[in-house]
Amino acid sequence: MTIATLYAPNGDDPDFCQNFFDHLNDFQCEEVAIGGDFHLVLDLDMDKKGGLAKMHTESVRTLKDFCAQLDLLGAWRVLNPDTCRYSWRCKRPEIQCRLDFFLTTESLMCNIKSADFSTGYKTDHSLIEIEITTHSNMRGAGFWKLNTSLLKEVDHVNQIRAAIKDTQEEYKNDSSVNDALMWEMIKLKIR
Secondary structure (H helix, E strand, O other): EEEEEOOOOOOHHHHHHHHHHHHHOOOOOOEEEEEEEEEOOOOOHHEEEEOOOOOOOHHHHHHHHHHHHHHHEHHHHHHHOOOOOOOOEOOOOOOEOOOOOEEEEEHHHEEEEEEEEEOOOOOOOOEEEEEEOOOOOOOOOOOOOOOHHHHHHHHHHHHHHHHHHHHHHHHOOOOOHHHHHHHHHHHHOOO
């Protein structure tokens, strides 16, 4: 997993996003989590209140392009699709924006337990938090899981097919073997 923090410049600087993602591509990890102050708003309707109805349009476009290429999603927004909350505030004029967020790969979203905001100390930004579980399946007695990466190997797939066929042939005339028991016997032979 690649974990990155980001503090983007305050202006509309798409080159910063380009350089950041070019550097990020140097790492060869399937899972990516990027968190920090992006200094931009991805959705003006949901993530901004007050102020001008625009926000660093070129940087937003560049960031959204990379999100599409790398299958990145805003973790908090996925977990809270209809909620308006803000991570930055200005009292005069009254403006609130969600400038701080986590972007994670879509495949990592099933491991995200929570994403939230909390009060920051001596700052106008809220702290952002994300909780990622590393093991989503509890293993215990009687739990069997097929390593699906082995299904990419043709020899292994052929061995599994042969084990299924052999097991079915072996027990096809045995009336004491019902479907549930047959399934257990097939899994036993595959293991």
